[in-house]
Amino acid sequence: MDRRRTNENDEATAKERPTLKTLAFMTGLGVTTVSRALKDAPEIGAETRRRVQLVAKQIGYRPNRAGVRLRTGKTNVISLVLNTEHELMSFVSDIIYGVTAMIADTPYHLIVTPYSRSQDPMDPVRYLVETGSADGIIISRTQPNDPRARYLLERGVPFATHGRTDMGLVHPYHDFDNYAFANEAVRYLAATGRRRLALLAPPIGLTYHGHTVNGFTDALSEVGASEVAFNTVTIDHSIEQIRMRTAQLMRRSDRPDGFVSSAAASTLAIVAGIEDAGLKLGRDVDVVSKQSSELLHLFRRELLVVNESFRLAGSELARAVLGWIGGAEPGSLQSLSKPGEVLPYRG
Amino acid sequence: MDRRRTNENDEATAKERPTLKTLAFMTGLGVTTVSRALKDAPEIGAETRRRVQLVAKQIGYRPNRAGVRLRTGKTNVISLVLNTEHELMSFVSDIIYGVTAMIADTPYHLIVTPYSRSQDPMDPVRYLVETGSADGIIISRTQPNDPRARYLLERGVPFATHGRTDMGLVHPYHDFDNYAFANEAVRYLAATGRRRLALLAPPIGLTYHGHTVNGFTDALSEVGASEVAFNTVTIDHSIEQIRMRTAQLMRRSDRPDGFVSSAAASTLAIVAGIEDAGLKLGRDVDVVSKQSSELLHLFRRELLVVNESFRLAGSELARAVLGWIGGAEPGSLQSLSKPGEVLPYRG
DNA sequence: TTGGCAACCTGTAACGTTTCAGTATATTGA
């Protein structure tokens, strides 16, 4: 069916959505002039410009996205690429809010492009590039040698990564300083007398796994504490698995007296495992955990927390992508968020 | 700048993305024929049809979204409208996954359209409709008399609501049976001897506030238990406020011995408040709570939970919207999800 | 007066798609 408007002439009191043609008719100008006037082109007279813009505002003109996109290739879309199995709930929610807050006053829309375990993480990225579905892309779960980043750089598609790469290539990113987090967590535990520490790390393969492990081990040797290996699970594992492994670990004679945990949900599992083994948090063992919302202290007061804002990450990532689209240098669009102090429960 | 391709003729080994014109050249047919062949139009010869489709698949032809959208008005977009202040974290994450899972094998993209406290909830909906930005809309935080639903029905825009309305108008929805939830929660508590119950309800104004309250009060009179008013806070309030109000309540002599809570995060606050008052969960008071992920039992084993799947909600809402777009009767696209049993901690 | 030039404006074409109104060829009915 053809959805063409019934009033072929735009003279009728247009109930239809106004277009450049409508504006051209109303102002008595050509569509070209109207188009340029709306973008403040210098070859349009100042008075005409103001007049066109006034009328446009009055009748609520909004450029047709499909028209612009077809003609220019510009989609005015940012895509957030998410793994549907392994992203943290709080991550998804907060990063979306961060991104949408940043693009709120722009013409950009946010589309969410998912991929699942069964798929190559490259799939959604390739899809977006090949179909020209977005002007900019945000990817998470960044790897040291990340084929997605490499591919996007090759294609010249603006993007930003949540987490850094380590390929000698320059691109926008936002990252939380997980080295500092793990380092400070260890120091804090050591300062309270804990000497045998275990780390529940991010999944191997992601860049911040390395950062976290390095921060952890560096601090261990600096404070003279030792590590109790706990690398059969990562924060990608299920609650049940982490809990079971923790309980297992805590029943050994060489059990740790301190944990550093990279994710809040995993921390719930660690604590459950500790208690399964009949031990008591705060007495037998301390746990320092990252969290993105203020829930862990409700869970157990004895927990020690470090806050990481995913909302900030979302905003920064969106800012970076928009900046790149706007012509800024990719190298100038990198940010690293420092962890705050390790926080015990405050009254 | 004009981004027109350098090879004006499509004869060159097209490094560019193939279009109908490319296919037309390769098959020796006209673009019209190609277009129709791809949609299995009956007036195209069976052999030609197969040939075109084969070539299209071979070279990876994908219709240009902007072209289709400009010509037909079809956007192939579903928009999820979210409140950035009050949606639950788990809700956002799971509903997005549910929706994306359902639209994965369709040409649809999901865009997230946010609105904040300061805005009229109608704003994003009006924006979407006026700019024709989506073929279908999913809205949450549904009200008994919901102006968004009324508006979308008037405009004939396909949509589905998370939660029901009560305006005598028929439209697709998915809802969790919160009446049954509250009812069964009360019965369970009563069966364990609890007699003075408090309800932490959804925010007044949303339809499921009424459902929940009704299920609660109906069950109260059926089992002969009494209500302890707890309506100074709702699940929209902050953790701190709920906690404080709970503690306040629990210090009164006529304190409740059972709670029904409509959201997991709020339950954490309730428990904290209970403990602030020096009381013990499971001994002095029991709490039945909805949850959307299996975390509450890690938090306190004594909690009693009822599961609500937001992922299911996302899938069902997407299915409903797609169904409406596909021409199904709105009235046939309604679903109500029954709560499972109240679950105590299982070893 | 005229040529040159700046300032301001305009028509046409094109992006990729679908619909409309055909055309050409083969097939049928009488």
Add this chain to the structure above:
DNA sequence: TCAATATACTGAAACGTTACAGGTTGCCAA
């Protein structure tokens, strides 16, 4: 044999936008 009809295909136009290549004025210098 010829017209009517069915089958298979096609060109042109249009959706709304922007880039290109102009077109008019009016003014100034020569």
